[in-house]
Amino acid sequence: MTGSELVRGELADENGPFLARELARLGLVCRRITIVGDDPDLLEAAIRDGLKADLCVISGGLGPTHDDRTVELLAKATGRTLIVDPHLERAIDAVGRRYARNVGTTYHGYDEGVRKQASIPERAHVLGLAGTAPGLVLQHERCVVVALPGPPHELQRLWPAALASEPVRKTVLARVPPFEHRTLRFYGLSESTLAAALEQAGGESGGVTVTICARDRELTCELFVEPGAEARADKLDSALAAVSPDTLFSRDERPIEEIVLELARAQRLTLGAAESCTGGLVAGRLTEVPGASDVFRGCVVAYADEIKRSALGAAERTLANHGAVSAECALELAEGARRVLGVDVAVGITGIAGPGRGTAEKPVGLVFFCAAGPDARLEQKITFSGERDQIRRYASVTALHLLRRLLIQIGHIEV
Amino acid sequence: MTGSELVRGELADENGPFLARELARLGLVCRRITIVGDDPDLLEAAIRDGLKADLCVISGGLGPTHDDRTVELLAKATGRTLIVDPHLERAIDAVGRRYARNVGTTYHGYDEGVRKQASIPERAHVLGLAGTAPGLVLQHERCVVVALPGPPHELQRLWPAALASEPVRKTVLARVPPFEHRTLRFYGLSESTLAAALEQAGGESGGVTVTICARDRELTCELFVEPGAEARADKLDSALAAVSPDTLFSRDERPIEEIVLELARAQRLTLGAAESCTGGLVAGRLTEVPGASDVFRGCVVAYADEIKRSALGAAERTLANHGAVSAECALELAEGARRVLGVDVAVGITGIAGPGRGTAEKPVGLVFFCAAGPDARLEQKITFSGERDQIRRYASVTALHLLRRLLIQIGHIEV
Numbered sequence: 135m136t137g138s139e140l141v142r143g144e145l146a147d148e149n150g151p152f153l154a155r156e157l158a159r160l161g162l163v164c165r166r167i168t169i170v171g172d173d174p175d176l177l178e179a180a181i182r183d184g185l186k187a188d189l190c191v192i193s194g195g196l197g198p199t200h201d202d203r204t205v206e207l208l209a210k211a212t213g214r215t216l217i218v219d220p221h222l223e224r225a226i227d228a229v230g231r232r233y234a235r236n237v238g239t240t241y242h243g244y245d246e247g248v249r250k251q252a253s254i255p256e257r258a259h260v261l262g263l264a265g266t267a268p269g270l271v272l273q274h275e276r277c278v279v280v281a282l283p284g285p286p287h288e289l290q291r292l293w294p295a296a297l298a299s300e301p302v303r304k305t306v307l308a309r310v311p312p313f314e315h316r317t318l319r320f321y322g323l324s325e326s327t328l329a330a331a332l333e334q335a336g337g338e339s340g341g342v343t344v345t346i347c348a349r350d351r352e353l354t355c356e357l358f359v360e361p362g363a364e365a366r367a368d369k370l371d372s373a374l375a376a377v378s379p380d381t382l383f384s385r386d387e388r389p390i391e392e393i394v395l396e397l398a399r400a401q402r403l404t405l406g407a408a409e410s411c412t413g414g415l416v417a418g419r420l421t422e423v424p425g426a427s428d429v430f431r432g433c434v435v436a437y438a439d440e441i442k443r444s445a446l447g448a449a450e451r452t453l454a455n456h457g458a459v460s461a462e463c464a465l466e467l468a469e470g471a472r473r474v475l476g477v478d479v480a481v482g483i484t485g486i487a488g489p490g491r492g493t494a495e496k497p498v499g500l501v502f503f504c505a506a507g508p509d510a511r512l513e514q515k516i517t518f519s520g521e522r523d524q525i526r527r528y529a530s531v532t533a534l535h536l537l538r539r540l541l542i543q544i545g546h547i548e549v
Numbered sequence: 550m551t552g553s554e555l556v557r558g559e560l561a562d563e564n565g566p567f568l569a570r571e572l573a574r575l576g577l578v579c580r581r582i583t584i585v586g587d588d589p590d591l592l593e594a595a596i597r598d599g600l601k602a603d604l605c606v607i608s609g610g611l612g613p614t615h616d617d618r619t620v621e622l623l624a625k626a627t628g629r630t631l632i633v634d635p636h637l638e639r640a641i642d643a644v645g646r647r648y649a650r651n652v653g654t655t656y657h658g659y660d661e662g663v664r665k666q667a668s669i670p671e672r673a674h675v676l677g678l679a680g681t682a683p684g685l686v687l688q689h690e691r692c693v694v695v696a697l698p699g700p701p702h703e704l705q706r707l708w709p710a711a712l713a714s715e716p717v718r719k720t721v722l723a724r725v726p727p728f729e730h731r732t733l734r735f736y737g738l739s740e741s742t743l744a745a746a747l748e749q750a751g752g753e754s755g756g757v758t759v760t761i762c763a764r765d766r767e768l769t770c771e772l773f774v775e776p777g778a779e780a781r782a783d784k785l786d787s788a789l790a791a792v793s794p795d796t797l798f799s800r801d802e803r804p805i806e807e808i809v810l811e812l813a814r815a816q817r818l819t820l821g822a823a824e825s826c827t828g829g830l831v832a833g834r835l836t837e838v839p840g841a842s843d844v845f846r847g848c849v850v851a852y853a854d855e856i857k858r859s860a861l862g863a864a865e866r867t868l869a870n871h872g873a874v875s876a877e878c879a880l881e882l883a884e885g886a887r888r889v890l891g892v893d894v895a896v897g898i899t900g901i902a903g904p905g906r907g908t909a910e911k912p913v914g915l916v917f918f919c920a921a922g923p924d925a926r927l928e929q930k931i932t933f934s935g936e937r938d939q940i941r942r943y944a945s946v947t948a949l950h951l952l953r954r955l956l957i958q959i960g961h962i963e964v
Contacts, residue, residue: 139762139769140566141582142573150584151561158557165591167556169565169582172760176580199744199761200752230741233934246748247741266741285763287935326645326662326681329614333661337615345587346614347554348700354554407850413836414829417850421828424904424937432856434849435822435832441847441890445860475856489839519648520702522839 136180136194136204137284138171148286149193156293161310162189172201181211185277189306191296194284196267198247204281205270209255212274216253219260223252226266233266261295264288271299278305314359316367318374319384321535323353328377335373340366350531352390383538383549390534391419391426397541398429398479403507405537406477407433408446408467410458410484411501415530432475436467442484446470457496459484461513464502472506479507479540481533487522501529505540512540551595551609551619552699553586563701564608571708576725577604587616596626600692604721606711609699611682613662619696620685624670627689631668634675638667641681648681676710679703686714693720729774731782733789734799736950738768743792750788755781765946767805798953798964805949806834812956813844813894818922820952821892822848823861823882825873825899826916830945847890851882857899861885872911874899876928879917887921894922894955896948902940916944920955927955 139145150167157164165187170180172195181204184190195204209216226248251266261269267283269292278301282289296302320328325348338344341363347354355374359367375382384393398405407416417433420426434445439458442448448466456462467482485501492498503514514536518528542549554560565582572579580602585595587610596619599605610619624631641663666681676684682698684707693716697704711717735743740763753759756778762769770789774782790797799808813820822831832848835841849860854873857863863881871877882897900916907913918929929951933943957964 137762138760139764141569141579142760142771145762145764146561146563146566148561151555154556164556165585165588166595167584169584170580173580180581198741200748201760233739247744287939290936324648326613329662333615345553345557345616347552347560349554349560356557409829412833413841414824414832414848414850417829417852418827418833421850421852422938422941426828427852430828431853432850432860433829433852434860435829435836435847437832437836437842437848438846444891445847445849445889474860476859487836521705523837524702526837 136170136172136177136192138173138201140169140194141171149282149284149289152286152290153191153193153293156297157189160297160307161313162306172203174203174207177203178207178211181207185211185274185279187277188309189302190277190279192279192281193289196251196281196283198251198266202250205254208270208272208279208281212255212272212279214255214257214272217256218249218253220252222254222260222263222268223248225263226251226268229263229266259299259301261292261299264291269296271296271301273301273305276305278302312361314361314364314367316357316359316371317385317387318355318357318371318382320353320355320378320381321383321390321531322351323378323381325353328353328355328374331374331377332370335370342367342370344370350527352531383535389419389423390531390538392423394534394537394541395420395423395426395429397538397545397547401541401545403429403478403541403544404476405430406471406475406480407533408442408471408480408482409433409435409533410437410442410467411487412483412526412530412533413437415526416481416483416533419530419534431477434471434474442467442470446474459486459496459500459502461502461504461515464504464513465506465511468504468506468511479505479537479544481505481537483529483533485525485529487525487529489522499525501525501532503529503533503536505533505536507540507544510540510544512536512543551585551587551592551607553588553616555584555609556586564697564699564704567701567705568606568608568708572604573730575712575722576728577721587618589618589622592618593622593626596622600626600689600694602692603724604717605692605694607694607696608704611666611696611698613666613681617665620669623685623687623694623696627670627687627694629670629672629687632671633664633668635667637669637675637678637683638663640678641666641683644678644681674714674716676707676714679706684711686711686716688716688720691720693717727776729776729779729782731772731774731786732800732802733770733772733786733797735768735770735793735796736798736805736946737766738793738796740768743768743770743789746789746792747785750785757782757785759785765942767946798950804834804838805946805953807838809949809952809956810835810838810841810844812953812960812962816956816960818844818893818956818959819891820845821886821890821895822948823857823886823895823897824848824850824948825852825857825882826902827898827941827945827948828852830941831896831898831948834945834949846892849886849889857882857885861889874901874911874915874917876917876919876930879919879928880921880926883919883921883926894920894952894959896920896952898944898948900940900944902937902944904937914940916940916947918944918948918951920948920951922955922959925955925959927951927958 154164258272270281341360343358436442464482471480488498499518569579673685673687685696756775758773851857879897886895903913914933
């Protein structure tokens with residue numbers, strides 16, 4: 135991953151995680167993700183380091199500007215000369231013109247930039263264009279090198295072509311040994327409890343590698359099972375699942391918002407939300423999923439108390455007697471959302487994300503939740519610790535899990 | 550940055566970007582961010598590699614589970630023995646008990662995990678606890694090593710203590726040469742256009758280093774100016790600013806949502822939104838900013854067309870004649886939000902995020918915006934290219950920039 139913006143932290147690298155996930159899915163072990171800036175010496179050193187692996191994927195530094203140096207340094211590190219691909223030159227120029235037309239700006243012909251982006255190391259194979267940058271693949275001794283553009287969507291668009299390319303298929307993918315991969319995901323279970331259970335069940339051994347990862351109150355436990363270790367994996371799997379069956383919410387990698395949407399879809403129930411402290415994050419997550427619109431109808435972000443009253447019909451009395459951050463208000467938000475949005479099931483969230491406005495009685499991090507359906511209701515109250523953005527994220531995830539529990543209860547679903 | 554979840558892409562590293570940003574702010578150059586998994590050999594190699602730098606910050610692998618190996622390997626790489634700190638042991642145990650009480654679960658005393666987390670390399674200095682993991686600092690030959698917990702909020706909580714520690718202050722920070730840092734941020738300008746302008750102005754030279762970074766249609770251009778190069782920097786700065794004065798929106802690092810909130814706050818205007826395809830992302834971004842509540846009142850996420858009618862009063866006729874994805878509907882959303890939420894200024898967003906539902910006339914990526922205030926209104930129509938999440942992100946940023954432009958117009962502000 136290259137780019138000075140990455141080593142100065144102006145941008146978080148999204149490509150490393152994407153590529154790592156893809157490689158894991160294919161059974162390849164990602165040994166190291168290195169992020170360097172545009173400094174030629176450091177970048178060249180990182181490329182030379184990468185050339186020692188079986189597969190080296192480089193992202194970024196393929197752009198038209200002076201600080202994009204990946205291709206030039208890749209050519210240097212592999213001892214090749216740069217040649218201008220005339221085909222590529224025309225294609226890149228056309229993309230620039232089309233982009234300018236779409237956003238309604240003038241196209242500043244920038245021949246030097248086009249020529250730069252059309253220059254590739256000799257014997258490199260072009261994977262196609264995404265944006266104005268070409269993806270490249272080449273073989274250097276026993277290493278297959280894939281160079282992809284830095285913008286994540288461009289990289290992701292070219293990735294299938296990289297996988298389909300002959301060097302990657304024949305030299306890399308053909309050599310991957312088979313393995314099995316199992317996932318157990320828990321919500322609200324502590325890492326220590328799961329770790330203790332793992333140890334009690336004999337820990338990692340006999341061809342089973344286990345990883346545990348906590349994020350936003352969700353715990354993902356993964357078992358990597360070598361051929362022949364299936365019985366050992368079954369035993370471990372059962373032991374871990376038995377730790378806290380209530381908190382085990384998934385055995386696949388679908389995000390909780392997708393699980394919620396599917397539970398609602400299966401029961402032909404529509405969903406909505408009324409958010410205060412989470413400020414739209416729950417709606418934002420639900421609508422991330424393509425096709426959410428057949429289930430999720432809408433949300434009212436009632437950030438100000440007047441909106442809780444005027445747009446959701448929260449009673450003056452509730453707000454006066456219990457305050458906006460109360461179980462009573464969460465209930466009125468959920469029921470208000472059901473009524474105003476005309477949905478079957480809605481979740482209401484109200485709390486104090488901080489950093490200010492906390493009191494001894496109602497500290498920063500205190501959040502009330504209510505998920506309400508036609509004949510069922512679930513409430514929750516949690517005091518999260520952490521910073522504002524973390525409290526908001528935790529609260530969003532908790533709201534989604536509460537919706538999941540309510541939908542399972544409504545549908546009498548065995549889990 | 551350590552953790553198998555990172556090299557398998559289950560989690561994107563947030564600590565690298567945070568630390569890189571902090572180091573850049575202090576005038577330190579981050580040469581490389583390395584992400585490795587929990588494999589002891591690879592982790593040890595990465596630590597040994599890090600020990601060659603002046604400052605090596607390690608994050609992650611300080612937890613209670615078997616795959617947390619940072620401290621043990623750091624001790625090995627620096628040739629120290631591990632000792633149990635009894636003080637630390639008691640503190641970690643107390644945190645575990647408190648956490649269990651807060652979330653209402655039973656505390657499973659997990660002595661082995663506590664003892665593991667209380668084990669530190671001899672002569673290491675404890676920076677304090679965040680969660681159950683201690684931060685550590687130690688000096689090894691000419692390298693200062695800081696080890697911090699992996700969860701981003703825990704790392705960030707301990708970071709000030711790391712900076713304040715004697716080895717970091719005296720051995721690292723005292724040696725940083727002075728430099729000046731300038732930022733120019735553009736919205737909607739192409740990278741090539743800025744690159745061409747930079748070249749025309751003589752490019753990087755004379756003690757000024759320039760980086761250009763594009764993200765979500767925003768372009769951040771940074772000038773790193775060595776002492777004595779101020780005149781050269783002024784010249785470059787003016788040349789770049791002159792490329793497209795309309796698109797230059799900021800000279801600092803505040804995110805656009807913060808700029809919007811401050812513009813509204815200064816004019817005592819309240820803000821709201823009505824979102825369709827962005828599904829709550831605009832509200833989510835505005836409420837990320839602490840103190841947003843004095844300006845931002847709320848939002849209606851009108852994902853389904855019925856909600857556009859029932860909750861926002863969009864006219865049946867508009868939807869029937871022009872469709873929900875139209876300039877007319879964006880206007881009704883904005884005006885509906887102003888009315889329903891009782892706010893001065895609101896933005897309406899409606900479009901097709903995809904992947905389905907695009908037509909020849911209204912393709913995926915087409916989004917209409919309207920920002921409306923008491924006596925002013927701005928409209929915009931853009932066809933974004935990219936995937937669903939990218940289109941949604943682009944649209945959110947565009948909505949915020951439209952709000953900024955409207956607020957500047959309302960306030961007759963000179964920019």
